[in-house]
Amino acid sequence: MSDEITPSAVLGRVVATERKPNTPHEFHFWTALDAPVGIGTIVRVESARPVGGVLPKVYGVVTEGFSYTDLQTPLHDVLGADGEPGASALAPTERTEIRLYTAAVLRHVPEEPLQPVPMGTVHLASEADVQAALRMDSYVQGDHPQGIPIGLYRAGGTQAAVHLDADFLLGPEAAHLSISGVSGLATKTSAVEWLLSSIFAHFPQRKGRVAAVCFNVKGPDLCFLDQPASSLDEADRAMYDALGVPAAPFADVRYFAPWTARGTQLATLRSNDALQHNVSPLTWGLRETLQYAEVLLNKDDVDAKADAMIDFIKERVLDQPFNDSLLERTHEVRSFSDLERWFRELLRAMEGANKDVWRTHHVATIRKVRNRLSNISTRCRGLVTDDGSVSDLPFGEFDDRAVYVVDVANLEEDAQDLVFARIVSQLREHLEKRQLGVDHVVVFVDELNKYAPAEGADTYVRKMLLDISERGRYLGLVLFGAQQFRSQVHRRVVGNSGTSLFGRMDPDELATPGYQTLAPATKARLATLEKGQLMVRHPHFGQPVFVRFPRPAVLGGREGVERFPQAEELTLEAAVTKALRRLDPSVTLGWVQDTLALAGEDEDGILSARNRTLQARPDDVKAYFRAQLKKRVMPEQGARRGPAPLRVPTSDDPYG
Amino acid sequence: MREALRALRASGVSAAGTAAPLEVAQRGDEPPRVEGATPIEGTFVAVRKVDGAPVAGVAAFLDGIQRSRVLAHAGVVPLVHGAVAAAVRVRHDRRLRTWESPIVDQALYVPVAALEPEFAAALSSRCRVRDTEVEPLSHPQQFTARALTAVQRARERAETSLAEAWVARGDGPLLVDGGISGAGTAARHPMAIGVVKSHRTLYAASDALGTVLGLREGERTTAVEISSPRRVPVATWYLRLRESGERAPLFGLVRVEVARDSSVDITERADLVSRWLLAERAPVALPDMRWDVMVYGIRECEQYLTAILT
Numbered sequence: 001m002s003d004e005i006t007p008s009a010v011l012g013r014v015v016a017t018e019r020k021p022n023t024p025h026e027f028h029f030w031t032a033l034d035a036p037v038g039i040g041t042i043v044r045v046e047s048a049r050p051v052g053g054v055l056p057k058v059y060g061v062v063t064e065g066f067s068y069t070d071l072q073t074p075l076h077d078v079l080g081a082d083g084e085p086g087a088s089a090l091a092p093t094e095r096t097e098i099r100l101y102t103a104a105v106l107r108h109v110p111e112e113p114l115q116p117v118p119m120g121t122v123h124l125a126s127e128a129d130v131q132a133a134l135r136m137d138s139y140v141q142g143d144h145p146q147g148i149p150i151g152l153y154r155a156g157g158t159q160a161a162v163h164l165d166a167d168f169l170l171g172p173e174a175a176h177l178s179i180s181g182v183s184g185l186a187t188k189t190s191a192v193e194w195l196l197s198s199i200f201a202h203f204p205q206r207k208g209r210v211a212a213v214c215f216n217v218k219g220p221d222l223c224f225l226d227q228p229a230s231s232l233d234e235a236d237r238a239m240y241d242a243l244g245v246p247a248a249p250f251a252d253v254r255y256f257a258p259w260t261a262r263g264t265q266l267a268t269l270r271s272n273d274a275l276q277h278n279v280s281p282l283t284w285g286l287r288e289t290l291q292y293a294e295v296l297l298n299k300d301d302v303d304a305k306a307d308a309m310i311d312f313i314k315e316r317v318l319d320q321p322f323n324d325s326l327l328e329r330t331h332e333v334r335s336f337s338d339l340e341r342w343f344r345e346l347l348r349a350m351e352g353a354n355k356d357v358w359r360t361h362h363v364a365t366i367r368k369v370r371n372r373l374s375n376i377s378t379r380c381r382g383l384v385t386d387d388g389s390v391s392d393l394p395f396g397e398f399d400d401r402a403v404y405v406v407d408v409a410n411l412e413e414d415a416q417d418l419v420f421a422r423i424v425s426q427l428r429e430h431l432e433k434r435q436l437g438v439d440h441v442v443v444f445v446d447e448l449n450k451y452a453p454a455e456g457a458d459t460y461v462r463k464m465l466l467d468i469s470e471r472g473r474y475l476g477l478v479l480f481g482a483q484q485f486r487s488q489v490h491r492r493v494v495g496n497s498g499t500s501l502f503g504r505m506d507p508d509e510l511a512t513p514g515y516q517t518l519a520p521a522t523k524a525r526l527a528t529l530e531k532g533q534l535m536v537r538h539p540h541f542g543q544p545v546f547v548r549f550p551r552p553a554v555l556g557g558r559e560g561v562e563r564f565p566q567a568e569e570l571t572l573e574a575a576v577t578k579a580l581r582r583l584d585p586s587v588t589l590g591w592v593q594d595t596l597a598l599a600g601e602d603e604d605g606i607l608s609a610r611n612r613t614l615q616a617r618p619d620d621v622k623a624y625f626r627a628q629l630k631k632r633v634m635p636e637q638g639a640r641r642g643p644a645p646l647r648v649p650t651s652d653d654p655y656g
Numbered sequence: 657m658r659e660a661l662r663a664l665r666a667s668g669v670s671a672a673g674t675a676a677p678l679e680v681a682q683r684g685d686e687p688p689r690v691e692g693a694t695p696i697e698g699t700f701v702a703v704r705k706v707d708g709a710p711v712a713g714v715a716a717f718l719d720g721i722q723r724s725r726v727l728a729h730a731g732v733v734p735l736v737h738g739a740v741a742a743a744v745r746v747r748h749d750r751r752l753r754t755w756e757s758p759i760v761d762q763a764l765y766v767p768v769a770a771l772e773p774e775f776a777a778a779l780s781s782r783c784r785v786r787d788t789e790v791e792p793l794s795h796p797q798q799f800t801a802r803a804l805t806a807v808q809r810a811r812e813r814a815e816t817s818l819a820e821a822w823v824a825r826g827d828g829p830l831l832v833d834g835g836i837s838g839a840g841t842a843a844r845h846p847m848a849i850g851v852v853k854s855h856r857t858l859y860a861a862s863d864a865l866g867t868v869l870g871l872r873e874g875e876r877t878t879a880v881e882i883s884s885p886r887r888v889p890v891a892t893w894y895l896r897l898r899e900s901g902e903r904a905p906l907f908g909l910v911r912v913e914v915a916r917d918s919s920v921d922i923t924e925r926a927d928l929v930s931r932w933l934l935a936e937r938a939p940v941a942l943p944d945m946r947w948d949v950m951v952y953g954i955r956e957c958e959q960y961l962t963a964i965l966t
Contacts, residue, residue, distance in 0.1 A: 070943075070959065071942070071943075073943075076940060076943065077940075079940060079942070080937075080938055080939050080940030080942065081938065081939075088938065090938065091750075091938035091952075092712035092747070092750065092935055092936060092938075093750055093752060093936075093939065093952050093953055093956070094750045094751055095952070096752075096956055096959065
């Protein structure tokens with residue numbers, strides 16, 4: 001039997017016994033020993049006995065395989081070979097052997113009456129059969145197709161594109177995607193990069209505009225999405241062609257990264273001069289940070305009284321003139337520096353007046369809140385600015401089919417949480433008002449088990465993710481979460497993922513209760529899945545199916561780092577020059593050196609002036625920068641950390 | 657069998673329920689015996705170590721099966737359903753496949769003269785009926801005995817038909833389960849080899865009996881010729897496939913039959929065929945009860961026939 005067996009050829013026959021009967025959801029069939037059938041193969045059963053005047057067809061996917069001979073016990077074979085394993089190979093006849101497969105039903109045609117699978121011939125599924133079996137015919141064909149290719153199904157001579165339903169991937173019917181698999185082998189990042197390309201190529205214009213926000217949480221994984229891959233081979237290109245997706249990097253990518261602790265360059269592995277045209281700083285001031293103070297403040301030491309104090313600051317002090325008889329002057333708190341001065345004067349005044357309580361807040365609570373809030377700008381240095389300068393994602397001006405990468409790989413865990421919480425909340429708020437600029441946003445988060453763990457404290461981030469997973473589909477806010485162990489992610493988050501992808505899985509993970517519905521052979525295949533292969537669960541698919549997908553058409557992380565080496569740490573003057581030249585190419589190092597020498601500012605003041613200039617993007621860059629140097633106010637002098645080395649990946653893998 | 661049962665129902669006869677197969681219920685009670693035979697390899701029956709290592713030489717295997725069962729009674733006359741099947745399984749690339757088509761034959765075996773003419777006619781119009789030609793007033797067990805014999809003859813005819821077809825159109829030695837002396841033209845053809853597993857009749861005169869029973873594994877007796885009035889004379893010898901050790905003396909003992917051809921050196925022929933048979937000891941025909949004397953190809957053929965006769 002050839003591997004190129006045609007769908008019309010009989011591949012096998014359905015069998016059923018009293019001990020192993022067929023049911024409406026499962027059947028058994030046997031094949032020739034060399035039939036091109038394996039776990040995951042989709043087959044079609046044709047019965048010759050009409051039901052209600054119609055010859056029924058049943059589609060199934062192979063979930064288990066058995067092989068045995070006419071031996072009753074292995075001992076018989078031992079005896080027959082006189083205990084010599086090699087002797088069996090010399091026997092002139094091979095024992096009768098069977099290949100018996102179990103298949104899970106994908107679809108009955110007609111759907112009613114739902115009966116046990118009848119006896120009949122078994123055939124390899126054709127491309128049309130795959131469409132019918134996975135119920136893709138309802139959304140891939142017709143006047144308004146809305147299929148998003150996820151990969152190619154291959155078996156025997158059949159190759160068929162497998163599509164996800166856009167309404168069930170990006171809402172509103174269902175939404176969200178969860179991808180699981182062991183690190184390094186499961187192709188999680190690659191799969192998401194490929195799927196985003198596919199979404200951008202196939203998401204119907206009539207359904208609105210779509211963009212993606214990707215959080216780069218480790219290494220340079222997502223740092224070169226706009227650069228072409230160097231490792232695509234003919235097979236990959238053929239898959240791109242077959243799936244109708246351009247084998248090209250993303251056309252519109254914007255990068256956002258906080259400054260390093262020293263502040264002279266952005267904390268990202270995408271720091272090469274040749275790639276700076278679409279990299280922007282990500283910095284927030286007091287107002288942006290205080291909105292999400294709950295993310296950073298430990299509930300154990302910030303109690304209800306402290307909460308009340310923080311709320312008072314947010315509502316009565318922040319961003320408005322604040323007067324009090326106890327204070328000597330009117331304060332307008334817009335930055336951490338302003339806030340520190342406000343605290344300092346307030347506490348001094350209470351001490352002078354010998355007061356323990358001010359506006360119902362005890363002095364101890366005030367001191368505690370001051371301590372915790374002041375600490376934030378230190379813990380999140382590079383992201384949170386003392387002076388209140390803000391450089392943010394373009395909420396309200398998101399572009400269609402654009403990717404916004406937020407590189408938080410070099411931030412501390414607290415700061416990563418803050419970034420995540422604030423950006424996702426902003427996306428939600430803008431989507432609720434339909435003011436984001438796009439109608440659907442895919443938020444890709446790796447290591448989801450860290451942000452929405454199955455166990456542990458109920459954090460702000462986890463509550464937010466639960467809310468998105470349960471209600472985001474109505475807003476167009478779609479979560480693509482990746483994790484090594486699905487069992488370690490909160491069950492409501494993974495449970496609300498309409499689509500689940502599985503790369504190579506850890507056997508221990510497969511032993512957890514979440515995988516009980518999978519047959520042992522399917523689990524075995526998952527544990528040994530090749531790179532570039534996925535098991536897909538989707539609401540339309542009656543059973544999980546295995547697909548192949550091409551390597552992403554974007555430059556891999558390690559290759560990118562090699563081709564675009566990291567920029568060296570610059571001197572302060574050179575860093576300022578580099579930043580300002582993006583706005584005005586006439587800015588030279590000599591001009592910056594002269595300007596800084598005349599201004600006599602310290603390092604924080606210079607960086608603050610640079611940040612405000614970058615944020616304002618003025619027409620006259622030089623004049624604006626000079627003006628910022630003159631109006632700078634002194635921030636508190638906190639302890640500074642040395643520049644943390646950027647984490648460089650140790651391995652590269654075209655599938656990530 | 658369903659066709660026969662429908663025919664009986666249509667003829668107004670109730671089925672008899674689940675009766676045991678006649679092959680089980682009426683085991684042959686022919687007494688064991690020893691018969692003499694004419695030596696053709698030397699002047700007396702002697703032990704001979706098979707010369708040469710076992711070697712695969714058999715191209716195909718032929719076996720037949722039968723099943724007989726009393727389906728109903730018409731008065732005191734049993735209506736026996738008999739089914740026979742035979743097949744040649746040919747070996748390609750160490751795997752066995754059916755050669756050409758198997759023969760399957762099913763019929764009601766009845767003494768037509770003992771039945772009401774209308775009933776006999778009705779049966780004949782609805783299913784195949786074979787007349788066992790038993791007198792109407794015979795002993796009741798005579799009816800079943802004759803039916804069983806008729807079924808046996810049908811099986812033998814099927815086997816013979818296939819054996820003859822093989823020697824006419826097949827390619828290579830055919831190993832037949834049982835003797836070949838009744839196999840028509842195949843009994844005279846060098847491609848047919850019979851292997852007899854049961855030894856109710858031992859062809860060893862009293863002085864040769866000890867020689868036969870004393871064979872060690874890989875040894876054979878010298879060949880003798882056996883003949884009977886209605887059968888073709890064949891050359892035969894005993895071969896010990898497996899060491900009997902402490903087991904029964906017939907353990908692992910088979911009798912091989914080949915065509916009697918005086919132009920062929922019987923020693924060379926018997927040694928070569930014995931080497932072929934010794935090679936067929938693997939794989940072992942377990943879990944068959946007769947695994948010590950059954951070659952795997954015959955067992956596989958039997959399983960195939962059992963499957964198609966179900």
